[in-house]
Amino acid sequence: MTVEYTTRFAIDPFATGAMGTDELRHNFHIGNLFEPGRINLTYTHYDRMILGGAVPTDGPLKLEAIKPVGTKSFLERRELVVVNIGGPGEVVVGDGAHALDTRDMLYVGLGEEVAFTSKSAATPAKFYILSAPAHCKYPTRLITLGNAKRLDLGSQETSNERSIFQFTSTIETCQIVVGMTQLAKGSVWNTMPAHVHDRRMEAYLYFDVADNARVFHFMGEPSETRHIVMANEEAVLSPVWSIHSGCGTSNYAFIWAMAGDNVDYTDVDAVAIGDMR
Numbered sequence: 001m002t003v004e005y006t007t008r009f010a011i012d013p014f015a016t017g018a019m020g021t022d023e024l025r026h027n028f029h030i031g032n033l034f035e036p037g038r039i040n041l042t043y044t045h046y047d048r049m050i051l052g053g054a055v056p057t058d059g060p061l062k063l064e065a066i067k068p069v070g071t072k073s074f075l076e077r078r079e080l081v082v083v084n085i086g087g088p089g090e091v092v093v094g095d096g097a098h099a100l101d102t103r104d105m106l107y108v109g110l111g112e113e114v115a116f117t118s119k120s121a122a123t124p125a126k127f128y129i130l131s132a133p134a135h136c137k138y139p140t141r142l143i144t145l146g147n148a149k150r151l152d153l154g155s156q157e158t159s160n161e162r163s164i165f166q167f168t169s170t171i172e173t174c175q176i177v178v179g180m181t182q183l184a185k186g187s188v189w190n191t192m193p194a195h196v197h198d199r200r201m202e203a204y205l206y207f208d209v210a211d212n213a214r215v216f217h218f219m220g221e222p223s224e225t226r227h228i229v230m231a232n233e234e235a236v237l238s239p240v241w242s243i244h245s246g247c248g249t250s251n252y253a254f255i256w257a258m259a260g261d262n263v264d265y266t267d268v269d270a271v272a273i274g275d276m277r
């Protein structure tokens with residue numbers, strides 16, 4: 001088997017408040033996403049979002065169904081978003097192959113068969129995989145960083161100057177909303193001011209983090225915050241009641257992905273800094 005998976009259950013804010021570092025990491029932090037020659041997935045019980053990584057080296061990796069989806073094929077009742085954060089590669093969808101350079105994103109609709117390849121095993125593609133249940137089929141679409149809707153937010157004065165690239169805002173999806181955020185040099189804060197959105201869960205994949213750098217990811221109810229220390233290419237789950245904000249020892253990038261009741265990026269509840277503890 002080249003498709004491995006682990007499961008994460010939905011945790012409530014009261015249980016979370018009593019957790020120490022190990023328990024927090026066990027429930028919310030996801031490492032080991034990108035293993036050469038493998039597909040490593042995490043099946044979450046937050047809106048049944050699946051996230052993981054595929055790193056094809058010797059040959060193509062097929063996205064086979066895993067037991068928790070309960071269907072014959074992986075996308076029988078799901079949609080998929082793939083973002084490449086590695087070298088050039090291809091996502092094969094049915095009979096067609098889509099070339100994905102680093103930071104390109106591909107949307108794949110319900111019912112398709114998918115496989116991943118790298119152009120070179122020496123600099124393999126690293127495909128970040130996101131999948132949520134779907135109720136209808138939308139067409140496969142490639143969105144490059146240049147085609148994504150760009151939002152410039154924050155400022156140097158508040159150390160949060162950053163560009164948000166919304167991959168899915170110009171295409172139709174059932175429930176997945178995905179984008180990438182790149183912090184400017186000298187800026188270290190993402191998603192501060194913070195927000196929550198009961199309508200949608202969220203997951204962050206931090207990358208472009210140097211070996212000797214870390215991002216302190218803040219989570220928890222606004223009045224009861226905790227943090228998780230993130231290294232390069234690690235992911236963290238954000239329950240709907242939790243803030244999701246980070247502060248790095250240098251600038252970095254991350255991919256954010258949501259699933260839930262609506263696909264309205266602007267539908268968030270802002271948290272006043274004075275209410276945070």
Ligand SMILES: O=C[C@H](O)[C@@H](O)CC(=O)C(=O)O
Nearest residue numbers: 162164181190191192244256
């Ligand atoms: O609901 C939206 C997500 O939390 C992110 O898009 C926020 C983000 O990338 C940022 O402010 O830096």
Ligand SMILES: [Zn+2]
Nearest residue numbers: 195197202244
């Ligand atoms: Zn958010």
